[in-house]
Amino acid sequence: MHKLIRTLGFAMLGLSLASCRLIYVPDVQQGNLLAKKTVDQLQPGMTKRQVLVLMGSPSVNSPFNQNQWDYVSTQQHRGGNVKVRTLTLTFNNDVLVRTDGDFFAEDAQKLVDDTKKYHASYPVDETKGDKSTGGASSGKDGGDNGGGEDDGH
Structure with a gap:
């Protein structure tokens, strides 16, 4: 009986916290995130291939309307x-x-700028720990790296 009352109490506490918005709700961004300078490079007369290289794949490409x-x-x-x-x-x-749409309403560029704050702001050595960059474990120094000959004894 006490266990049931305690469970109901925690459920009520959880619902009250959710209704007060004390629980974190993340921002949700889905789909294409385009930069205004990229879209400004679009020009009539460009081929589909050129647009694909510049803009990336579209979110929606209908099989019934290839144009x-x-x-x-x-x-x-x-x-x-x-x-x-x-x-x-x-x-x-x-x-x-032709290009149509409202992709760049007032705050779309702000959204692009906001994504930059999640990138590392400190120097990052992306090759550190990469075993393919050479060094003692590359096998070129003649050392025993486990891939040498074995006579089976």
Whole structure:
């Protein structure tokens, strides 16, 4: 009986904390995150291949309409309203003819800048610990690295 009362008490405490928003709710970003300077490089007359190299793969590529690519991004800040941004590229004979959309509303560039704060702000040696960069374990120094000859005795 005491165990049931304790469990119900913890459940009530959890619900009250959730309703007060004391529980952390993360920002959710999904879809394509495009930089304005990248989109500004789009020009009518570019081929699909050139656009693909510049922009990356579209979020939506319908098999029924090969002449339209949609880049879609959704953002939800701390459990609030979901903001949807779209950029539609229209092609004719594999050549870009038109761009439409509201992808760069007022705060889209701020979103791109906010992603930079999650990158390391201190010097990082990305090759440290990489065994393919040479050194004593590369086997080129003639030392015994476990891959030498074994006579079986």
